[in-house]
Amino acid sequence: MFCFQCEQTAGGTGCSQAGVCGKSPAVALAQDETVVALIRLARAALRQGPVSKETGRLLIEGLFLTVTNVNFDEADIRRYNALYQEAGDALGAGAADDLSPQTLFHGDRDIVSLRSTLLFGLKGMAAYADHARVLGYEDPAIYQGCAAFLAALVEDHTVADWLGLLMDFGHLNLKTMGLLDQANTESYGRPTPTTVSTHIAPGPFIVVTGHDLLDLKMLLDQTEGTGVAVYTHGEMLPAHGYPELAKYDQLKGHFGTAWNNQQAEFDNIPGALLYTTNCLMPPRPSYKDALFTTGLVAWPDLPHIAADAEGHKDFSAVIAKAKALGGYDQGQEKTGANGGHTMTTGFARDAVLAHAGTVVEAVKAGDLRHIFLVGGCDGAKPGRSYYTDFVKATPADSLVLTLACGKFRFNDLDLGTLGGLPRLMDMGQCNDAYSAIQVAVALAEAFDCGVNDLPLTLVLSWYEQKAVCILLTLLALGIKNIYVGPSLPAFFSDTVLQTLVETFDLHPTGQAEEDLAAILGA
Ligand code: FSO
Numbered sequence: 001m002f003c004f005q006c007e008q009t010a011g012g013t014g015c016s017q018a019g020v021c022g023k024s025p026a027v028a029l030a031q032d033e034t035v036v037a038l039i040r041l042a043r044a045a046l047r048q049g050p051v052s053k054e055t056g057r058l059l060i061e062g063l064f065l066t067v068t069n070v071n072f073d074e075a076d077i078r079r080y081n082a083l084y085q086e087a088g089d090a091l092g093a094g095a096a097d098d099l100s101p102q103t104l105f106h107g108d109r110d111i112v113s114l115r116s117t118l119l120f121g122l123k124g125m126a127a128y129a130d131h132a133r134v135l136g137y138e139d140p141a142i143y144q145g146c147a148a149f150l151a152a153l154v155e156d157h158t159v160a161d162w163l164g165l166l167m168d169f170g171h172l173n174l175k176t177m178g179l180l181d182q183a184n185t186e187s188y189g190r191p192t193p194t195t196v197s198t199h200i201a202p203g204p205f206i207v208v209t210g211h212d213l214l215d216l217k218m219l220l221d222q223t224e225g226t227g228v229a230v231y232t233h234g235e236m237l238p239a240h241g242y243p244e245l246a247k248y249d250q251l252k253g254h255f256g257t258a259w260n261n262q263q264a265e266f267d268n269i270p271g272a273l274l275y276t277t278n279c280l281m282p283p284r285p286s287y288k289d290a291l292f293t294t295g296l297v298a299w300p301d302l303p304h305i306a307a308d309a310e311g312h313k314d315f316s317a318v319i320a321k322a323k324a325l326g327g328y329d330q331g332q333e334k335t336g337a338n339g340g341h342t343m344t345t346g347f348a349r350d351a352v353l354a355h356a357g358t359v360v361e362a363v364k365a366g367d368l369r370h371i372f373l374v375g376g377c378d379g380a381k382p383g384r385s386y387y388t389d390f391v392k393a394t395p396a397d398s399l400v401l402t403l404a405c406g407k408f409r410f411n412d413l414d415l416g417t418l419g420g421l422p423r424l425m426d427m428g429q430c431n432d433a434y435s436a437i438q439v440a441v442a443l444a445e446a447f448d449c450g451v452n453d454l455p456l457t458l459v460l461s462w463y464e465q466k467a468v469c470i471l472l473t474l475l476a477l478g479i480k481n482i483y484v485g486p487s488l489p490a491f492f493s494d495t496v497l498q499t500l501v502e503t504f505d506l507h508p509t510g511q512a513e514e515d516l517a518a519i520l521g522a
Pocket residue numbers: 211234235259278279376377378404405406429430431463464465466467
């Protein structure tokens with residue numbers, strides 16, 4: 001096997017014996033076969049004319065299937081692959097479309113680097129497109145673009161052309177994040193600032209993790225009146241900000257922190273666990289029996305809740321498991337990383353821009369010196385205390401916007417307020433980078449300047465492929481001077497890295513205090 005798509009890749013270069021994530025060589029091969037089956041399907045579909053909705057759905061589903069920590073079940077992946085192969089056959093895929101999985105990661109190092117960057121970005125974007133699709137939001141341009149980029153992966157391009165493709169892709173991902181933003185806000189209302197408790201009450205409960213808000217909504221409908229409480233974990237925290245989800249009394253609070261702490265946090269848990277998307281880690285025996293997967297997530301021999309033809313899911317087995325486990329006898333404090341008992345969320349673009357006037361005036365008056373967006377993924381490797389250190393060191397006359405699961409390093413800290421606004425504001429899940437971009441654009445308009453001229457710095461943490469698509473969107477928008485860590489992608493060759501550094505002033509993170517001083521001194 002060879003896989004280097006995530007930040008925890010073995011030795012910082014590539015997993016070749018087994019995945020650090022728990023992925024076996026057989027699963028890795030099956031997932032590479034998924035990718036070549038999708039390229040084959042895309043090429044055949046493009047020859048027929050506009051890509052159909054049915055084909056587009058298969059492309060995004062298949063790509064999402066191969067994202068880090070989603071599916072570890074070889075038999076399940078092979079079932080999907082057979083569908084993609086059949087769909088390609090039906091569209092007239094020929095021998096010339098058959099590719100060996102080895103074509104993906106072999107050849108000139110810079111070309112492999114550029115191809116991998118595009119492929120991993122596509123995987124991340126596919127997850128967002130799939131979340132929008134389940135809510136009934138689809139865009140033919142996204143499906144068409146997805147097919148075209150898949151086909152482009154195995155075509156010859158100059159380095160300059162590859163970079164052009166990556167920028168075009170960044171714009172398509174912006175469109176996709178915009179569609180998901182529309183899907184989420186039209187389905188569940190506009191997020192409002194909300195304080196979420198980390199207290200776990202006695203009695204039966206279910207912990208829901210991952211990103212799929214529709215799964216949570218269906219579970220909330222089905223747990224009404226059952227006496228079973230529901231808690232979020234990891235990237236589900238922002239659900240509490242959506243009025244149409246927060247209205248359920250049994251949605252009680254947040255359990256623990258981010259995905260990378262699940263093995264410790266779920267140890268001997270007396271509640272049921274529902275995994276809606278990534279990030280699944282190899283389950284420990286002490287909670288394996290409590291675990292259910294849904295959507296594209298799968299682990300061999302663990303129960304999976306599938307949707308029926310109408311998209312409905314029956315979570316009665318999860319509810320029954322929660323009742324059987326019974327919950328804690330006494331209330332528990334599952335505090336944040338710094339011992340805090342609450343977390344806040346719901347500061348999406350409307351909530352922040354409602355105070356745009358205050359922010360603009362505070363900057364003009366010299367009361368607000370800088371805005372930081374400290375966001376991205378959390379991860380299991382050491383070195384991520386950088387983000388805690390950075391946020392703790394930000395001066396009192398600065399604001400910290402955050403999003404995605406990296407925030408659990410610091411989102412229980414009380415950073416106080418500035419001009420009536422909390423200094424720390426959680427904008428939501430990783431896809432809510434869309435909201436952050438809207439805020440940056442609106443502030444630039446208010447100041448009549450470019451986004452790069454704002455007193456704003458992005459300090460990003462990456463782990464998996466969604467972070468790749470977001471980074472490409474930010475670069476495509478011309479946003480410069482971004483700090484990225486905790487380590488750089490193994491799939492960036494020296495030439496690609498140098499190009500990104502020179503073109504976009506991309507900075508690898510260094511020491512928190514030094515980086516902060518450099519930003520504020522600039
Ligand atoms: Fe985190 Fe996992 Fe949302 Fe990622 S939970 S690491 S970037 O999947 O998608 O932020």
